[in-house]
Amino acid sequence: MWNVSGGRSSSNGTAMFVAIAVASLASSALAVECPRADALGTSRVLAVDPSAYPRVGVKSFPQTLPLEDHEVVLTFDDGPQPANDRKVLAALSAECVRATFFMVGRPALEHPELVRKIADLGHTIGHHTWTHANLKDLPPDKAEAEIDKGISAIEKVLHGKASATPSTPFFRFPYFDSTPQLLDNLEKRGIAVFGADFWASDWDKMTPDQQLKLLIRRLEAARKGIILLHDTKDQTAAMLPPFLRYLREHHYRVVHLVPAGPRTAAAGRGLDYGPLRRHSWRRT
Numbered sequence: 001m002w003n004v005s006g007g008r009s010s011s012n013g014t015a016m017f018v019a020i021a022v023a024s025l026a027s028s029a030l031a032v033e034c035p036r037a038d039a040l041g042t043s044r045v046l047a048v049d050p051s052a053y054p055r056v057g058v059k060s061f062p063q064t065l066p067l068e069d070h071e072v073v074l075t076f077d078d079g080p081q082p083a084n085d086r087k088v089l090a091a092l093s094a095e096c097v098r099a100t101f102f103m104v105g106r107p108a109l110e111h112p113e114l115v116r117k118i119a120d121l122g123h124t125i126g127h128h129t130w131t132h133a134n135l136k137d138l139p140p141d142k143a144e145a146e147i148d149k150g151i152s153a154i155e156k157v158l159h160g161k162a163s164a165t166p167s168t169p170f171f172r173f174p175y176f177d178s179t180p181q182l183l184d185n186l187e188k189r190g191i192a193v194f195g196a197d198f199w200a201s202d203w204d205k206m207t208p209d210q211q212l213k214l215l216i217r218r219l220e221a222a223r224k225g226i227i228l229l230h231d232t233k234d235q236t237a238a239m240l241p242p243f244l245r246y247l248r249e250h251h252y253r254v255v256h257l258v259p260a261g262p263r264t265a266a267a268g269r270g271l272d273y274g275p276l277r278r279h280s281w282r283r284t
């Protein structure tokens with residue numbers, strides 16, 4: 001397990017969730033235990049407050065999340081997509097790792113059960129527009145509508161009510177193409193905009209092995225950060241199991257993002273992996 005001070009959770013043989021509220025930065029922790037002692041695991045949970053972190057990811061912005069050396073955040077864009085998500089979710093579950101999925105609204109409406117399954121597994125669901133349009137190319141009102149419609153679709157699927165106010169205020173621009181006006185509006189709405197710190201370039205066709213090597217090279221250069229992947233890509237789904245093993249074997253730690261605020265305490269729902277036994281997550 002993890003916590004901010006590096007201690008271990010107490011355990012009574014059941015899943016334990018401990019939320020530690022830390023002001024403003026809102027670094028909070030949810031203890032998670034895993035049935036596999038040799039799994040990578042989720043080392044800690046970081047509650048992201050958009051007012052403190054309105055834009056993160058050094059590929060696009062000057063600021064990124066407060067990650068320590070060897071801490072990574074896994075993010076997957078463009079889903080849901082049933083065939084690949086089955087593999088991606090299986091790989092994440094096998095290692096007891098939680099990720100953030102930036103979903104597109106239209107496929108989310110087409111596959112609502114898959115969206116709910118991903119949420120029920122404890123992953124975080126962020127927003128990635130309605131149709132994956134390039135918002136920089138659209139008139140401002142149409143771009144805003146793309147954002148709102150995407151959020152509404154996912155809110156409808158997850159919470160039964162369409163709303164342009166996201167329960168999880170995390171958004172990523174398709175192609176990372178934003179405009180100053182759209183960025184300002186999202187900040188005013190309290191929605192954090194996610195870039196990435198590095199990526200796998202999985203939009204380029206390559207073998208899973210080539211992609212693994214490329215991603216590892218970038219990981220070793222950056223040593224930490226928000227990683228952008230696409231759950232819609234076959235090569236990424238195929239690469240994920242060996243990549244997670246690499247993280248485990250090289251002492252990387254996976255940080256799970258949740259929104260700061262009242263929802264953080266409830267974010268433990270869905271994190272139960274069934275019968276659990278005590279397991280130390282802290283590896284250095």
Ligand SMILES: [Zn+2]
Binds near residue numbers: 078132
């Ligand atoms: Zn995308």
